[in-house]
Amino acid sequence: xxxxxxxxxxxxxxxxxxxxxxxxxxxxxxxxxxxxxxxxxxxxxxxxxxxxxxxxxxxxxxxxxxxxxxxxxxxxxxxxxxxxxxxxxxxxxxxxxxxxxxxxxxxxxxxxxxxxxxxxxxxxxxxxxxxxxxxxxxxxxxxxxxxxxxxxxxxxxxxxxxxxxxxxxxxxxxxxxxxxxxxxxxxxxxxxxxxxxxxxxxxxxxxxxxxxxxxxxxxxxxxxxxxxxxxxxxxxxxxxxxxxxxxxxxxxxxxxxxxxxxxxxxxxxxxxxxxxxxxxxxxxxxxxxxxxxxxxxxxxxxxxxxxxxxx
Amino acid sequence: xxxxxxxxxxxxxxxxxxxxxxxxxxxxxxxxxxxxxxxxxxxxxxxxxxxxxxxxxxxxxxxxxxxxxxxxxxxxxxxxxxxxxxxxxxxxxxxxxxxxxxxxxxxxxxxxxxxxxxxxxxxxxxxxxxxxxxxxxxxxxxxxxxxxxxxxxxxxxxxxxxxxxxxxxxxxxxxxxxxxxxxxxxxxxxxxxxxxxxxxxxxxxxxxxxxxxxxxxxxxxxxxxxxxxxxxxxxxxxxxxxxxxxxxxxxxxxxxxxxxxxxxxxxxxxxxxxxxxxxxxxxxxxxxxxxxxxxxxxxxxxxxxxxxxxx
Numbered sequence: 001x002x003x004x005x006x007x008x009x010x011x012x013x014x015x016x017x018x019x020x021x022x023x024x025x026x027x028x029x030x031x032x033x034x035x036x037x038x039x040x041x042x043x044x045x046x047x048x049x050x051x052x053x054x055x056x057x058x059x060x061x062x063x064x065x066x067x068x069x070x071x072x073x074x075x076x077x078x079x080x081x082x083x084x085x086x087x088x089x090x091x092x093x094x095x096x097x098x099x100x101x102x103x104x105x106x107x108x109x110x111x112x113x114x115x116x117x118x119x120x121x122x123x124x125x126x127x128x129x130x131x132x133x134x135x136x137x138x139x140x141x142x143x144x145x146x147x148x149x150x151x152x153x154x155x156x157x158x159x160x161x162x163x164x165x166x167x168x169x170x171x172x173x174x175x176x177x178x179x180x181x182x183x184x185x186x187x188x189x190x191x192x193x194x195x196x197x198x199x200x201x202x203x204x205x206x207x208x209x210x211x212x213x214x215x216x217x218x219x220x221x222x223x224x225x226x227x228x229x230x231x232x233x234x235x236x237x238x239x240x241x242x243x244x245x246x247x248x249x250x251x252x253x254x255x256x257x258x259x260x261x262x263x264x265x266x267x268x269x270x271x272x273x274x275x276x277x278x279x280x281x282x283x284x285x286x287x288x289x290x291x292x293x294x295x296x297x298x299x300x301x302x303x304x305x306x307x308x309x310x311x
Numbered sequence: 312x313x314x315x316x317x318x319x320x321x322x323x324x325x326x327x328x329x330x331x332x333x334x335x336x337x338x339x340x341x342x343x344x345x346x347x348x349x350x351x352x353x354x355x356x357x358x359x360x361x362x363x364x365x366x367x368x369x370x371x372x373x374x375x376x377x378x379x380x381x382x383x384x385x386x387x388x389x390x391x392x393x394x395x396x397x398x399x400x401x402x403x404x405x406x407x408x409x410x411x412x413x414x415x416x417x418x419x420x421x422x423x424x425x426x427x428x429x430x431x432x433x434x435x436x437x438x439x440x441x442x443x444x445x446x447x448x449x450x451x452x453x454x455x456x457x458x459x460x461x462x463x464x465x466x467x468x469x470x471x472x473x474x475x476x477x478x479x480x481x482x483x484x485x486x487x488x489x490x491x492x493x494x495x496x497x498x499x500x501x502x503x504x505x506x507x508x509x510x511x512x513x514x515x516x517x518x519x520x521x522x523x524x525x526x527x528x529x530x531x532x533x534x535x536x537x538x539x540x541x542x543x544x545x546x547x548x549x550x551x552x553x554x555x556x557x558x559x560x561x562x563x564x565x566x567x568x569x570x571x572x573x574x575x576x577x578x579x580x581x582x583x584x585x586x587x588x589x590x591x592x593x594x595x596x597x598x599x600x601x602x603x604x605x606x607x608x609x610x611x612x613x614x615x616x617x618x619x620x621x622x
Contacts, residue, residue: 009610012557013607091445106612108611169484169485170409248322270322297401297418298321300417301415301417
């Protein structure tokens with residue numbers, strides 16, 4: 001294992017801003033794994049730290065295949081993480097909306113450009129990222145529909161679902177999209193939690209990456225086979241809205257079943273503790289996404305359901 | 312007449328209301344033209360607040376001169392304006408990256424869709440921005456090259472000092488202006504001043520332009536002042552200057568001034584050591600239309616933009 005600095009600048013007030021990468025084995029660029037790009041993606045960094053530990057052990061045991069390099073970049077934005085700010089510490093820009101970046105541009109564009117240049121050329125790219133709405137998902141692999149996405153490969157992670165999403169204009173500036181344009185097969189992995197550590201889903205994420213690397217012949221690793229994934233089009237998920245604002249009490253977790261008409265959440269009056277809305281499932285299905293904040297505004301999406309096919 | 316064009320309940324006893332003040336002639340006739348003046352998409356950009364106030368005040372003072380509809384939207388992001396937040400509080404999303412909006416996301420994406428529906432069909436929309444807290448801009452109109460041929464004649468009526476035809480962030484896909492232009496409603500983006508400030512003379516200058524363009528469209532029959540002949544970015548090349556060191560920027564030139572190649576623009580100083588970290592000189596001769604406002608910088612921070620490009 002070699003630890004190296006892939007981007008660095010000196011800040012007068014905070015010392016060195018450093019992005020570190022961990023390289024395992026030498027040879028063809030087989031797989032690059034990227035962790036937190038935002039200052040609140042603690043779970044994503046934690047998953048990478050577990051992978052660095054696991055890959056280090058595999059390397060010591062000579063179980064990384066000859067001629068295959070694996071790189072892990074656990075954290076792109078330590079300055080924001082240290083002040084508990086989601087986006088860039090000074091101007092609030094999002095690194096994952098700044099690709100392909102510009103090496104002679106503004107600070108965030110420089111980080112994006114430098115990162116992309118250092119992690120380009122890999123056959124596979126895996127990014128642990130987070131959603132812009134507060135909530136938990138069933139662990140899944142997400143791919144942007146660029147015409148180059150490969151859902152068959154995404155199945156090899158052994159996670160229950162693969163979700164394909166048509167990119168909106170702003171998503172053309174994400175790492176996933178730009179990796180794909182640079183001929184890397186890119187996968188974004190979503191687990192439960194962002195700002196807190198969830199050991200169970202972190203373990204699932206680590207196992208899924210090791211399973212994928214094993215199935216691609218990059219490591220020699222024996223593991224449980226995982227799931228045969230179902231591929232979903234994101235537009236096919238059924239959003240469930242609340243029509244009142246108040247204290248939110250969800251009654252279902254990701255992976256739970258919901259029947260048509262079943263009450264799946266309550267909205268409570270914030271001062272009087274009375275139920276002002278019973279949120280009902282508009283169809284039968286499985287909870288894919290569940291809002292997890294204690295408050296909800298009117299018109300918030302509190303669940304996304306995988307519709308159950310009628311018999 | 313004050314009307315609410317989009318609204319939703321927040322969790323604790325409050326509603327978000329996107330309001331529009333419609334000023335219309337007492338006698339409405341078929342074929343009357345409509346102009347929309349929008350501001351406050353970014354909560355830290357306040358220059359448009361004075362423009363909205365003064366526009367309504369002047370129209371009310373000479374109401375008989377009004378021959379069309381003027382819709383004024385002072386705060387697209389009212390929570391951001393009130394809470395001194397550039398982005399949408401709670402989600403920290405940039406509202407100018409969520410158009411055309413839609414269903415299945417946050418309540419704000421729904422609001423963005425309603426706002427677009429409300430403005431669409433206007434004969435002109437003017438979206439007023441004021442840079443951010445980091446940069447100061449001369450009054451300028453920004454146009455996406457895709458729509459330049461249609462928008463340039465209108466932009467030249469706005470009494471701006473400068474028209475920048477380019478892919479700046481305010482005119483890219485997912486912005487209000489790009490969405491409206493793509494749907495056939497002409498939209499001009501004005502950038503002037505700096506974030507969290509109001510520069511009254513810039514507001515007065517733009518107001519003269521708004522009345523001039525309203526007169527041109529037949530919405531205003533009162534007397535209007537002559538407008539200046541703006542520089543257009545296609546007259547020369549835009550040179551962007553970034554610093555390479557971290558520290559505090561001390562300018563040595565004035566904003567909106569002519570400089571020559573080799574002129575000293577300013578220094579990046581180190582308050583700990585008493586030393587100059589970097590001296591910044593102009594690589595070209597031209598006119599400085601953007602100038603650093605916030606002194607603390609890191610490598611890549613934008614220091615100045617110069618139109619001219621002559622060496």
